Amino acid sequence: MLDNYEEKSLKRETLYNGKIISLHIEDVELPDGNHAKRELITHPGAVAIIPITSEGKIILVKQYRKALNRTLVEIPAGRIEVDEAPQLTAIRELEEETGMGAKKVTYLQSFATSPGFADEIIHLYIAEELFEIENPAAGDEDEFIELLEVTIAEAENLVATGEIFDAKTAFAILFAKHELKK
Amino acid sequence: MLDNYEEKSLKRETLYNGKIISLHIEDVELPDGNHAKRELITHPGAVAIIPITSEGKIILVKQYRKALNRTLVEIPAGRIEVDEAPQLTAIRELEEETGMGAKKVTYLQSFATSPGFADEIIHLYIAEELFEIENPAAGDEDEFIELLEVTIAEAENLVATGEIFDAKTAFAILFAKHELKK
Numbered sequence: 001m002l003d004n005y006e007e008k009s010l011k012r013e014t015l016y017n018g019k020i021i022s023l024h025i026e027d028v029e030l031p032d033g034n035h036a037k038r039e040l041i042t043h044p045g046a047v048a049i050i051p052i053t054s055e056g057k058i059i060l061v062k063q064y065r066k067a068l069n070r071t072l073v074e075i076p077a078g079r080i081e082v083d084e085a086p087q088l089t090a091i092r093e094l095e096e097e098t099g100m101g102a103k104k105v106t107y108l109q110s111f112a113t114s115p116g117f118a119d120e121i122i123h124l125y126i127a128e129e130l131f132e133i134e135n136p137a138a139g140d141e142d143e144f145i146e147l148l149e150v151t152i153a154e155a156e157n158l159v160a161t162g163e164i165f166d167a168k169t170a171f172a173i174l175f176a177k178h179e180l181k182k
Numbered sequence: 183m184l185d186n187y188e189e190k191s192l193k194r195e196t197l198y199n200g201k202i203i204s205l206h207i208e209d210v211e212l213p214d215g216n217h218a219k220r221e222l223i224t225h226p227g228a229v230a231i232i233p234i235t236s237e238g239k240i241i242l243v244k245q246y247r248k249a250l251n252r253t254l255v256e257i258p259a260g261r262i263e264v265d266e267a268p269q270l271t272a273i274r275e276l277e278e279e280t281g282m283g284a285k286k287v288t289y290l291q292s293f294a295t296s297p298g299f300a301d302e303i304i305h306l307y308i309a310e311e312l313f314e315i316e317n318p319a320a321g322d323e324d325e326f327i328e329l330l331e332v333t334i335a336e337a338e339n340l341v342a343t344g345e346i347f348d349a350k351t352a353f354a355i356l357f358a359k360h361e362l363k364k
Contacts, residue, residue, distance in 0.1 A: 031326050067222050111352055170357075
């Protein structure tokens with residue numbers, strides 16, 4: 001059975017220990033006894049938040065992503081700081097990116113974004129009963145963002161047309177539509 | 183406007199040039215003129231396929247993922263080879279992972295999996311009118327997989343319970359449900 005498909009780690013070499021990601025090469029023993037090398041990225045994990053306004057709209061964030069050399073439309077998201085509980089990351093990032101607080105923050109789900117090579121996990125929250133924060137904490141100083149508010153139907157359309165190109169956001173919108181209908 | 187939020191590349195250093203991924207450090211100029219460093223992973227891109235059987239079930243793949251040290255349930259997926267058209271990658275991976283061909287392969291959508299640090303893009307296809315291939319091409323020799331077939335409702339439930347922990351698969355299932363209802 002599948003538990004035997006586990007790959008046993010034989011040796012792990014860290015080639016790069018970065019600010020956000022690290023790169024490791026692992027020698028593994030395969031289920032058939034052969035050996036293989038795995039290129040692995042470790043990442044602290046992140047949260048993403050679906051902020052729902054009192055009008056039932058979703059607040060989205062436009063942000064330039066250097067990795068892709070393009071601007072993406074995403075739900076607010078950010079990395080988990082050392083020793084930070086993901087729920088607090090969600091509240092912090094919501095404030096930093098949208099200037100809003102939320103009376104109701106509900107955990108929805110966690111998922112792996114790139115299991116083929118990275119351990120990044122995103123914890124997804126929905127934030128409701130939003131209120132404006134008077135002097136919101138600033139975000140990262142190297143982060144430049146623009147906000148937009150769209151209805152769920154508009155958001156769905158942005159997914160269908162490919163204008164929302166970010167997997168977590170596309171999933172979150174379909175999930176929100178599903179959840180909010182209940 | 184947002185086009186000005188672009189980060190201009192000043193210098194790019196490649197720290198690792200791997201079999202699957204490469205790691206680069208880029209010095210960028212921010213919109214406010216300040217400089218920052220970006221840790222970037224490049225990846226050849228991948229496809230993922232939603233295979234729908236004649237009974238309307240989805241074929242899923244169970245596979246050990248070293249990056250997460252756990253077994254994941256995913257839709258069939260794989261990396262794009264050099265100079266390979268994504269549609270051909272989809273057909274090849276479907277054959278290698280499930281032993282099936284498809285008379286109808288439809289492109290659905292592309293999305294970025296980890297825009298914060300990686301350029302990986304997944305192209306999503308749906309494969310219908312499946313047929314068994316007599317001597318299917320074998321997959322990668324270091325890949326050990328197990329197949330399962332589930333109804334869309336069962337798949338949705340696996341997403342809701344978190345047993346499907348892979349973002350592309352979770353998105354694909356919600357998307358398929360949506361599409362197949364049309």
